[in-house]
Amino acid sequence: MTVLLEARGLTKRFGGLTALDSLDLTVERNEIVGLIGPNGSGKTTFFNVVTGLYPADGGSVRFGGADITRAAPRKVYEAGISRTFQRSRLSLPLTIFDNVMIGNHKNLNQGLWFNLMSRKAFKRQFEDNYRAAQALLGVFKPELAGRLSEPVAGLPMIDRRRIEICRALISEPQLLLLDEPSAGMTHDETTELMDDILQIRDRSKNLTIVIVEHEMGVIERITNRCVVLNFGRKIAEGPYREVAADRQVQEAYLGVE
Amino acid sequence: MTVDHDASRRAPLLPGLLTLALATVYLIALLAAENQTWIIVLLVAGTVAVLAAGWFNLLPRISRSFADREDALGVVAIAALCAVAAYFHDDHFVLLLVITVMLYSVATLGLNIQFGYAGVLNFAGASFFGVGAYTSAVLNTHTAVPHLLVLVIGGLLAALIGSLLLLPVLRTRGHYAAVVTIAFALLLKTFLEVNDVLGGPQGLQVPAANILGWSFNNNIEIGGVALSFYLNYFVLGVLLLVGAFVLVRRLERSWIGLNLDALRLDETAASCFGLNIVRWKIVAFVIGNFVIGIAGALFGMVGSFVAPNNYTFADSLILVSVLLLGGIGSPWGVVVATIIVVIVPEKLQTIQEYRFLLYALLVIAVLLYRPEGLLPRPVRRYFPGWRP
Numbered sequence: 001m002t003v004l005l006e007a008r009g010l011t012k013r014f015g016g017l018t019a020l021d022s023l024d025l026t027v028e029r030n031e032i033v034g035l036i037g038p039n040g041s042g043k044t045t046f047f048n049v050v051t052g053l054y055p056a057d058g059g060s061v062r063f064g065g066a067d068i069t070r071a072a073p074r075k076v077y078e079a080g081i082s083r084t085f086q087r088s089r090l091s092l093p094l095t096i097f098d099n100v101m102i103g104n105h106k107n108l109n110q111g112l113w114f115n116l117m118s119r120k121a122f123k124r125q126f127e128d129n130y131r132a133a134q135a136l137l138g139v140f141k142p143e144l145a146g147r148l149s150e151p152v153a154g155l156p157m158i159d160r161r162r163i164e165i166c167r168a169l170i171s172e173p174q175l176l177l178l179d180e181p182s183a184g185m186t187h188d189e190t191t192e193l194m195d196d197i198l199q200i201r202d203r204s205k206n207l208t209i210v211i212v213e214h215e216m217g218v219i220e221r222i223t224n225r226c227v228v229l230n231f232g233r234k235i236a237e238g239p240y241r242e243v244a245a246d247r248q249v250q251e252a253y254l255g256v257e
Numbered sequence: 258m259t260v261d262h263d264a265s266r267r268a269p270l271l272p273g274l275l276t277l278a279l280a281t282v283y284l285i286a287l288l289a290a291e292n293q294t295w296i297i298v299l300l301v302a303g304t305v306a307v308l309a310a311g312w313f314n315l316l317p318r319i320s321r322s323f324a325d326r327e328d329a330l331g332v333v334a335i336a337a338l339c340a341v342a343a344y345f346h347d348d349h350f351v352l353l354l355v356i357t358v359m360l361y362s363v364a365t366l367g368l369n370i371q372f373g374y375a376g377v378l379n380f381a382g383a384s385f386f387g388v389g390a391y392t393s394a395v396l397n398t399h400t401a402v403p404h405l406l407v408l409v410i411g412g413l414l415a416a417l418i419g420s421l422l423l424l425p426v427l428r429t430r431g432h433y434a435a436v437v438t439i440a441f442a443l444l445l446k447t448f449l450e451v452n453d454v455l456g457g458p459q460g461l462q463v464p465a466a467n468i469l470g471w472s473f474n475n476n477i478e479i480g481g482v483a484l485s486f487y488l489n490y491f492v493l494g495v496l497l498l499v500g501a502f503v504l505v506r507r508l509e510r511s512w513i514g515l516n517l518d519a520l521r522l523d524e525t526a527a528s529c530f531g532l533n534i535v536r537w538k539i540v541a542f543v544i545g546n547f548v549i550g551i552a553g554a555l556f557g558m559v560g561s562f563v564a565p566n567n568y569t570f571a572d573s574l575i576l577v578s579v580l581l582l583g584g585i586g587s588p589w590g591v592v593v594a595t596i597i598v599v600i601v602p603e604k605l606q607t608i609q610e611y612r613f614l615l616y617a618l619l620v621i622a623v624l625l626y627r628p629e630g631l632l633p634r635p636v637r638r639y640f641p642g643w644r645p
Contacts, residue, residue, distance in 0.1 A: 051529055053525065053528075053529070072528070073528040073529045074528055074529075074530075074531045074532060074533055076529075077529060077530055077531040078531055082529075082530070083529060085526065089523050089525065089526040090526075091518065091519060091522040091523060091526075092522075093518075093522070093636070094515075094518055094519075094522070094636070094637065095636050095637060098515055098518070098637060101512070101515055102515065102519045102526070102527065102530050102532075103530050105516070105530050105531035105532055106531050108512045109512070110512060110513070110516070112513070112540075115507070115508075115511035115512055115513045116504070116507045116508065116511065116513075119507070122511060123639075123640060126639050126640070130645060131645075134645070148645070149636070149638070150636075151636050167530070171530075
């Protein structure tokens with residue numbers, strides 16, 4: 001097993017609040033790692049620092065051997081990290097296809113001449129990508145693949161989540177960061193979505209996932225390993241069953257007697 | 258089976274064709290009308306006709322026709338425009354009005370790239386229009402630069418000065434960026450007023466366009482029929498309008514259009530998927546200003562006179578209100594809204610002095626009851642009529 005993502009002493013402060021407190025976290029290739037912890041323990045902050053939305057105040061992040069500490073979000077994406085957001089960040093007036101294509105930025109020809117003047121070549125690229133988006137959405141829900149030209153605004157929450165995950169997957173990233181994919185969904189919908197994610201992973205062998213989740217059923221089912229955060233520090237690490245039995249973890253969630 | 262399903266599923270051409278034909282006849286009637294009562298009757302009739310079409314649910318069929326058959330209907334629209342010009346071939350006043358509509362449309366199409374797609378507010382649209390007009394005033398008077406090239410230089414200068422303005426705009430967000438552009442509009446007007454080289458408050462004369470030895474101020478005579486010299490400018494104006502329209506359309510229907518929409522709707526998400534926010538804002542702003550500048554350069558030659566008072570903050574507001582009225586991001590809407598905003602006050606002499614009041618009421622009414630504009634922007638179709 002080789003290391004894909006490695007955070008060393010990662011620190012992020014907001015004023016007096018230390019959201020990440022010299023966090024060491026390692027993710028190996030093809031793993032599914034669960035990132036859990038009480039509200040405000042720094043899970044989403046970790047994602048935001050890794051993807052470059054917040055600059056780190058200390059420590060380093062290495063991805064596939066390269067240093068990406070304080071890299072701009074677009075550089076992080078180009079290196080091969082994609083993410084979803086806790087609260088859906090789709091562009092609602094745009095179509096399903098458009099939203100998925102936003103995620104494929106690095107594979108689309110962005111040249112002015114190509115886009116404005118060589119419409120034949122553009123059409124070929126458009127058609128190839130249309131088929132790719134159809135195929136990817138088909139894995140999640142074949143029905144959605146037939147509705148690519150409809151705006152996202154009219155879709156239920158679960159379908160929007162699916163599209164958000166497709167947007168993150170279309171560029172075939174090496175690392176996928178899922179930020180609470182079950183938020184706002186029913187228990188059954190969550191189960192459905194997790195089946196889809198596992199199916200995607202089985203298809204592409206070269207995908208590593210870090211998932212932030214409050215549904216412990218999800219964590220137990222899909223992760224190989226869990227990292228528990230509390231007040232920005234790692235308090236436990238290991239397979240879900242071990243971690244769940246850990247006294248410190250129980251205290252973090254339930255409080256001390 | 259070799260039946261062409263694609264063609265059979267496309268919306269019919271007829272609703273769009275009928276709409277264009279009716280609109281053309283209506284426009285000719287309105288432009289020809291002299292009697293104030295008759296003009297009011299026509300305006301009321303037009304409003305009632307549109308409301309009735311809405312009531313009988315005809316509008317969705319028309320818009321589907323336009324969405325699926327845009328290329329064909331675009332050609333028909335050019336023909337309709339030429340029909341209007343042919344009908345008024347010797348009427349200087351009406352032709353000037355038609356040219357004004359076209360050039361304002363071109364400028365608003367430029368603004369649409371900036372504000373409609375990239376979401377970069379520009380309350381200095383008229384200033385950049387003025388930069389183009391002053392360019393033709395100075396170059397036509399003092400240099401022998403070919404006048405077609407002067408138009409391009411007008412666009413380039415507007416783009417260049419625009420990119421200087423961009424430096425502070427990119428460092429501010431939202432309302433603050435808008436305030437920066439307002440400040441620029443006021444600054445430019447003051448600069449023009451105190452600058453003697455550029456004519457000060459009195460402005461400058463603009464020598465007429467002269468292309469390949471053909472002076473645009475010559476009246477034309479074909480087969481014994483005398484034509485207005487404005488027809489020269491009309492032809493150039495049509496070319497410019499078609500060019501700007503095609504540019505905006507292709508831009509929207511490309512990955513660039515998608516980039517601009519993505520950064521307007523959610524900068525954070527867009528940057529997490531590789532978008533260079535600053536770069537695409539610059540691209541949109543520069544292209545938009547280039548279009549506005551070209552329109553302004555031609556407008557300067559048409560009007561043969563430029564002065565600071567013609568390119569004020571209030572004029573920029575008119576451009577923005579045209580965009581809001583027509584439908585942000587909708588090029589057809591821009592043309593329709595410009596027709597309303599330019600022609601109605603000009604024909605309805607009684608409301609001339611109240612025109613700004615009228616614009617304000619119109620914009621408020623649209624924002625309240627139809628916030629997406631008269632002709633809302635449809636969802637993106639990269640290739641109209643294309644089916645997977």
